[in-house]
Amino acid sequence: MKSIIFDVDTGIDDALAMAYALHSPELEILGFTTCFGNVPVEDATRNTLAVLEKLNRHIPVFSGAGQTLNRGEKKEYPKHVHGEDGLGNTLEGAPTLQASQGHAVDFIIEQVKSRPDEITIIAVGPLTNIALAIKKDPEIMSLVKEVIIMGGAVKVQGNVNPYAEANIICDPDAADLVLSSGLPVTLVGLDVTMQTCLPKSKLDEWRATGKESAQFLAEMTDYYMKAYDSSHPGLGGCALHDPLAVGVAINSDLVRTESMNIKVVTEGEETGRTIGQPDSESGIRVCTEVDAARFVKHFLERVIRS
Ligand code: BDR
Ligand code: CA
Numbered sequence: 121m122k123s124i125i126f127d128v129d130t131g132i133d134d135a136l137a138m139a140y141a142l143h144s145p146e147l148e149i150l151g152f153t154t155c156f157g158n159v160p161v162e163d164a165t166r167n168t169l170a171v172l173e174k175l176n177r178h179i180p181v182f183s184g185a186g187q188t189l190n191r192g193e194k195k196e197y198p199k200h201v202h203g204e205d206g207l208g209n210t211l212e213g214a215p216t217l218q219a220s221q222g223h224a225v226d227f228i229i230e231q232v233k234s235r236p237d238e239i240t241i242i243a244v245g246p247l248t249n250i251a252l253a254i255k256k257d258p259e260i261m262s263l264v265k266e267v268i269i270m271g272g273a274v275k276v277q278g279n280v281n282p283y284a285e286a287n288i289i290c291d292p293d294a295a296d297l298v299l300s301s302g303l304p305v306t307l308v309g310l311d312v313t314m315q316t317c318l319p320k321s322k323l324d325e326w327r328a329t330g331k332e333s334a335q336f337l338a339e340m341t342d343y344y345m346k347a348y349d350s351s352h353p354g355l356g357g358c359a360l361h362d363p364l365a366v367g368v369a370i371n372s373d374l375v376r377t378e379s380m381n382i383k384v385v386t387e388g389e390e391t392g393r394t395i396g397q398p399d400s401e402s403g404i405r406v407c408t409e410v411d412a413a414r415f416v417k418h419f420l421e422r423v424i425r426s
Contacts, residue, residue: 129157129245130167132344137362143422151180153224157245159206161186169217184224185248188291201347208343228253236263244270244362251294270365272309272394284392296384305404312410313361334424377405
């Protein structure tokens, strides 16, 4: 079993990734850490707690970075993709679960130091919490087992603009710090996540289960799919960005990787771009191919608990 710290900016596909991970016996989730990104950090924490509550799971949630490393607060949030509340406007009142005391960055440092070479971090939001953890205690870099990051667009176009992927452009300085730190990273970027598709028809199957949690996930994913209808007409569903990072944590052979060093552009028009150069010495493995059909099948077997 892999011991996981799951860093999220919950978000609809983050919620799907949470459900997939929480229903996967291969993963032991020690805690969730939250970051601004799809929504402000307070909402990311609330949404993470709300998803846990719907799934009836009690796992610690630590609130983390509310702003970028060097550029202050994010100005606008992608409400057209994730809704006013970040969960496709499905939230009805605040969850009763409470966040844990303490900061996400301290939780990451403490867990990594107490379990050397055992912890895998799955990061599916901006990389600010991990960057802050490295800055606060650089020793953790040699103690983390693996970091699986949903982020970047190395050989393909971005999704915010032609260059940048959303998680990286939210905090390019944090991404640059993490991706040049020497941490053992698997980069699950748009190169592979855009090859995955959750078809619309699956939402009716989820609803038909009659389960409240399935209804909740179907309603929010319906909102996400409507955003995809405008941005990717003809796709007939949505990409499964954050869930693929979980899939790779469970089955690394879902993807083929290439060893590269990655430079993140931090200035000018191309800010947020992830430029990869082949480098057999690099600790970064960039996912460049995915068995999308096998992944989507596995995700669908797990996301709704039978
Ligand atoms: C990433 O950006 C966010 O909108 C999603 O949650 C995902 O982590 C995709 O580019
Ligand atoms: Ca996310």
